Amino acid sequence: MARAVSRRRTAIVTIAAWIVALIIFFPILYTIITSFKSETEAIQGFSLIPSGTIESYVAVQSQSNYFKPFMNSVILSIGSTLLALLVSVPAAWSMAFSPTKRTKDILMWMLSTKMMPAVAVLVPIYLIFRDTGLLDSRIGLTVMLTLINLPIVVWMLYTYFREIPGEILEAARMDGASLWGEIVYVLTPMAVPGIASTMLLNIILAWNEAFWTIRLTTTNAAPLTAFIASFSSPQGLFWAKLSAASTLAIAPILIMGWFSQKQLVRGLTFGAVK
Amino acid sequence: MATQNTRALARLMMAPSVGLLLIWMIVPLTMTLWFSFQNYNLLNPGNVSFAGLFNYQYFYTDPAFFQSIWNTLLIVVGVLMITVIGGIAIALLLDQPMFGQGIVRIMIISPFFVMPPVAALVWKNMIMHPGYGVFADFSRALGLQPVDWFAQYPLFSIIIIVAWQWLPFATLILLTALQSLDGEQKEAAEMDGANFVNRFIYLTLPHLARSVTVVILIQTIFLLGVYAEILVTTNGGPGYASTNLPFLIYRTALLGYDVGGASAGGIIAVILANIVAIFLMRAVGKNLDR
Numbered sequence: 001m002a003r004a005v006s007r008r009r010t011a012i013v014t015i016a017a018w019i020v021a022l023i024i025f026f027p028i029l030y031t032i033i034t035s036f037k038s039e040t041e042a043i044q045g046f047s048l049i050p051s052g053t054i055e056s057y058v059a060v061q062s063q064s065n066y067f068k069p070f071m072n073s074v075i076l077s078i079g080s081t082l083l084a085l086l087v088s089v090p091a092a093w094s095m096a097f098s099p100t101k102r103t104k105d106i107l108m109w110m111l112s113t114k115m116m117p118a119v120a121v122l123v124p125i126y127l128i129f130r131d132t133g134l135l136d137s138r139i140g141l142t143v144m145l146t147l148i149n150l151p152i153v154v155w156m157l158y159t160y161f162r163e164i165p166g167e168i169l170e171a172a173r174m175d176g177a178s179l180w181g182e183i184v185y186v187l188t189p190m191a192v193p194g195i196a197s198t199m200l201l202n203i204i205l206a207w208n209e210a211f212w213t214i215r216l217t218t219t220n221a222a223p224l225t226a227f228i229a230s231f232s233s234p235q236g237l238f239w240a241k242l243s244a245a246s247t248l249a250i251a252p253i254l255i256m257g258w259f260s261q262k263q264l265v266r267g268l269t270f271g272a273v274k
Numbered sequence: 275m276a277t278q279n280t281r282a283l284a285r286l287m288m289a290p291s292v293g294l295l296l297i298w299m300i301v302p303l304t305m306t307l308w309f310s311f312q313n314y315n316l317l318n319p320g321n322v323s324f325a326g327l328f329n330y331q332y333f334y335t336d337p338a339f340f341q342s343i344w345n346t347l348l349i350v351v352g353v354l355m356i357t358v359i360g361g362i363a364i365a366l367l368l369d370q371p372m373f374g375q376g377i378v379r380i381m382i383i384s385p386f387f388v389m390p391p392v393a394a395l396v397w398k399n400m401i402m403h404p405g406y407g408v409f410a411d412f413s414r415a416l417g418l419q420p421v422d423w424f425a426q427y428p429l430f431s432i433i434i435i436v437a438w439q440w441l442p443f444a445t446l447i448l449l450t451a452l453q454s455l456d457g458e459q460k461e462a463a464e465m466d467g468a469n470f471v472n473r474f475i476y477l478t479l480p481h482l483a484r485s486v487t488v489v490i491l492i493q494t495i496f497l498l499g500v501y502a503e504i505l506v507t508t509n510g511g512p513g514y515a516s517t518n519l520p521f522l523i524y525r526t527a528l529l530g531y532d533v534g535g536a537s538a539g540g541i542i543a544v545i546l547a548n549i550v551a552i553f554l555m556r557a558v559g560k561n562l563d564r
Binding site: 009010013014016017018020021022024025027028030031034042043045046087088090091093094095098100106108109110111112113114115116117118119120121122123124125126127128147150151154204207208210211214215224225226228229231232239242243246249250253254256257258261264265268269 | 364372377406498546548
């Protein structure tokens with residue numbers, strides 16, 4: 001009898017969970033559906049079955065050269081992530097393996113920089129960018145994204161590196177491994193998964209950053225965030241085109257996100273929840 | 275001697291990150307502080323003079339200032355309430371055995387990966403639009419008058435959108451915490467005859483307390499800075515009905531060209547964020563001592 005009860009309970013839970021999930025997912029689902037409708041279809045009222053046309057995708061590319069902001073997003077998010085890793089891997093490494101009394105203070109201080117509201121430095125950053133010709137440049141924005149995500153990258157790497165047991169290093173040393181051998185054959189293989197997940201999360205954060213990317217660009221360096229935001233004052237019919245552009249903008253990151261659920265919790269809570 | 279070498283090397287390895295962040299912290303913030311005491315308008319850049327506290331007074335007496343502070347708090351508190359309560363409920367649901375849990379999880383986590391401009395525009399046009407939105411379609415199907423969400427309830431609409439984006443984050447973290455709850459404890463409580471409500475109040479909730487704190491604090495940092503969602507939906511209007519502090523500062527700086535006034539606002543935003551930050555640092559710091 002207990003089994004019958006638990007089976008019924010599983011069924012109820014399943015139905016409830018699917019309803020909740022579908023409601024939460026609905027705006028995304030409906031965007032994808034609408035992107036395969038024609039413009040007249042898109043405003044004809046609620047319908048979950050599109051005609052399957054891809055004219056909106058074609059129009060988005062031909063009318064507003066979608067490829068350019070897309071490539072900007074790719075370059076900015078990957079570029080800033082690599083730059084951040086380059087700077088923070090050594091830092092996290094030394095903090096995890098030769099911690100001093102001040103390591104904790106430094107980590108906390110790094111975290112505190114993340115709490116500075118972006119808008120508080122909007123004016124100086126804007127003026128600096130204007131005066132140095134960095135406005136609307138990919139280099140300027142890459143550096144910007146690197147800086148705002150640097151604390152998270154250091155923290156994430158630190159929490160991963162801290163889990164590499166120090167005894168392994170000692171064992172390697174006993175076996176006569178050189179420093180170089182230690183790094184290449186012992187530490188690197190153990191550190192790669194941590195670095196990879198840090199990279200993944202950071203690309204997601206950089207891709208979706210929507211304050212500096214909008215304010216510091218106009219056309220040349222504008223990534224998808226700025227491109228989509230420009231749809232806010234549309235002319236004429238544009239529901240289907242908006243949907244197509246949105247679908248293309250979120251698809252890559254959505255898929256990456258699905259693979260990084262676990263790391264997401266850890267990275268965004270600075271290791272406080274695992 | 276070897277330790278000294280190691281220490282020097284360690285310092286050298288940390289230098290780039292620490293240096294970069296130091297510059298990133300100090301240079302712009304000092305400039306903001308400096309500008310906040312200056313009469314400086316971008317339309318009249320040759321005429322810069324010392325203003326004393328005038329910018330602060332100006333910002334403080336602007337009727338939009340208090341409304342924007344109020345709106346900022348409403349967004350933070352409103353979104354937190356929806357996401358924490360909703361997050362606990364959904365996490366409890368997902369913690370049960372069910373069919374297709376993987377897919378359910380993926381669907382629920384998805385909104386977090388949608389960039390803010392897309393989230394806001396999709397909700398504005400396809401869901402909440404008074405003419406063609408899904409809500410309007412349903413209202414008409416029920417014979418009701420469609421609601422013009424962004425004209426009638428601008429701030430509420432923004433809270434809904436932002437809550438939709440952050441609900442997955444709260445759910446995911448609370449679910450992670452739930453799954454670390456000791457199964458034996460749960461069983462023991464069940465054996466002792468504790469019903470669901472009692473188990474929830476005396477076992478689950480205390481266990482979740484720390485994660486809830488973390489969720490609240492981290493979300494607050496981001497929610498204090500909500501910007502793109504307002505920009506693409508209401509643009510702060512009607513009037514100042516949906517203008518929060520970041521949006522007011524942006525308006526003062528880049529639409530009003532008032533560098534001094536915007537900087538004073540920026541300093542106020544820093545103070546607000548710092549109050550929150552102190553609490554967050556404590557919560558995260560405790561974890562480090564573990």
